[in-house]
Each structure stands twice: as structure tokens, then as C-alpha cells.
Amino acid sequence: DGGITQSPKYLFRKEGQNVTLSCEQNLNHDAMYWYRQDPGQGLRLIYYSQIVNDFQKGDIAEGYSVSREKKESFPLTVTSAQKNPTAFYLCASSPRTATYEQYFGPGTRLTVT
Amino acid sequence: GENVEQHPSTLSVQEGDSAVIKCTYSDSASNYFPWYKQELGKRPQLIIDIRSNVGEKKDQRIAVTLNKTAKHFSLHITETQPEDSAVYFCAASKTGNQFYFGTGTSLTVIP
Numbered sequence: 001d002g003g004i005t006q007s008p009k010y011l012f013r014k015e016g017q018n019v020t021l022s023c024e025q026n027l028n029h030d031a032m033y034w035y036r037q038d039p040g041q042g043l044r045l046i047y048y049s050q051i052v053n054d055f056q057k058g059d060i061a062e063g064y065s066v067s068r069e070k071k072e073s074f075p076l077t078v079t080s081a082q083k084n085p086t087a088f089y090l091c092a093s094s095p096r097t098a099t100y101e102q103y104f105g106p107g108t109r110l111t112v113t
Numbered sequence: 114g115e116n117v118e119q120h121p122s123t124l125s126v127q128e129g130d131s132a133v134i135k136c137t138y139s140d141s142a143s144n145y146f147p148w149y150k151q152e153l154g155k156r157p158q159l160i161i162d163i164r165s166n167v168g169e170k171k172d173q174r175i176a177v178t179l180n181k182t183a184k185h186f187s188l189h190i191t192e193t194q195p196e197d198s199a200v201y202f203c204a205a206s207k208t209g210n211q212f213y214f215g216t217g218t219s220l221t222v223i224p
Binding site: 031033035040041042043044045048050056058059090094096100101102104105106107 | 114119122145147149155156157158159162202204206209210211212213214215216217
């Protein structure tokens with residue numbers, strides 16, 4: 001299960017606060033992704049990044065921001081503008097060479113009250 | 114954008130029986146179709162994938178079939194075991210950049 005890590009596992013915040021979720025990988029993968037998982041809705045793409053210093057919005061980017069200053073790291077900030085931030089957040093990485101296989105982190109469960 | 118639909122949402126089978134999960138996609142340009150298994154409280158893990166130039170792929174008890182004309186693909190699990198109980202997600206991608214996931218199938222294998 002090593003290779004891609006997320007911290008913390010559980011996160012609690014008050015409404016109106018920004019919060020940053022960590023994602024680190026030592027797989028030397030070029031691409032990294034952030035997904036949101038809600039019950040009955042599968043995984044929805046928030047942001048993805050193909051290379052350092054470049055990232056693209058997914059389908060539900062509103063209220064979120066990311067950075068990709070290092071190949072190994074792709075932190076996600078959930079801002080106060082995100083109307084329903086309570087969810088399970090999954091980070092993934094992919095080599096995007098011979099395969100498109102995504103390797104997922106263990107996830108962070110964010111609860112905002 | 115792409116729209117992936119997955120059925121059924123829940124599936125119960127007796128141990129030893131087969132299980133079939135079906136997905137449809139809308140974008141004919143999609144060319145990569147992975148299946149992920151997510152056990153309770155754990156991360157999704159790739160179990161099998163197929164590219165659009167292949168109609169079927171097998172890996173032991175698991176197989177995936179793809180019908181490009183009808184734009185649907187299916188996961189087949191034979192000789193099911195209790196450890197196959199999990200949520201299964203299909204996905205579609207055309208560039209390896211954006212992945213569109215189905216809503217998941219909760220499979221329960223009854224011993």
C-alpha cells in the first residue's frame with residue numbers, strides 16, 4: 001500500500017475555514033489527481049495535473065484549489081466557497097506512459113460543521 | 114463530457130455463482146476502461162482494464178468485455194468468493210487525463 005500517502009485520515013473543520021489536504025507520492029509518477037467520493041455518486045474529478053506547475057480543472061473544481069510545485073506533492077485546499085465540503089477525498093497518481101493505471105491514496109475524510 | 118452509467122447498484126450472489134456488472138459510456142472517443150475494487154474503508158484498486166482495440170480480457174476469475182458499437186463494457190466474476198465482496202467501479206477515459214467513473218456496484222457474496 002505504500003507509494004502514495006494522504007494525511008490526515010480524518011479532518012474536522014468549522015464552516016468558513018479553509019483546509020488543505022496533503023497528497024504525496026514516491027512513485028515518480030507524472031500525473032496526479034484529486035477525486036471526491038460521496039455515497040452513491042462514485043468518484044468525481046476535482047483537479048488533475050500532468051506535470052509540475054501545471055494543473056487542470058475537473059468537473060467539480062468550484063470551491064477547490066491546488067498547487068503542483070513538486071512532482072511528489074499535490075495538495076488540495078478546500079475553501080470556504082465550497083458549499084458541501086463534507087466528503088471522502090481521494091488522491092491518485094499515474095505514470096501515464098505505457099499505462100493509464102491510477103494508484104490511489106488511502107483517502108481523507110473531511111467533516112465540516 | 115463523458116457520462117458513465119453503471120448497473121446494478123447492488124448485487125448479491127451465492128458463493129460460487131457468477132456476477133456481472135455492466136457499464137455504458139457516451140463518448141465514442143473513450144478508449145480506456147478500467148475496473149476498480151474498493152473494500153470497505155480502503156482505497157480503490159485496479160483489478161482489470163481494457164483498451165478499445167481489444168474486445169475481451171481475462172485474468173483468472175475476472176474478465177472484462179467491451180462492445181464499442183454499443184458503447185458498453187462489462188465485468189464478469191466467476192466462481193465468486195466471500196472476499197470478492199466489495200464496491201466495484203467502472204471508468205472511462207479517452208486521454209488518460211480525465212477519468213469518468215460509474216456510481217459503483219456493491220457486491221455481496223453470500224457464503
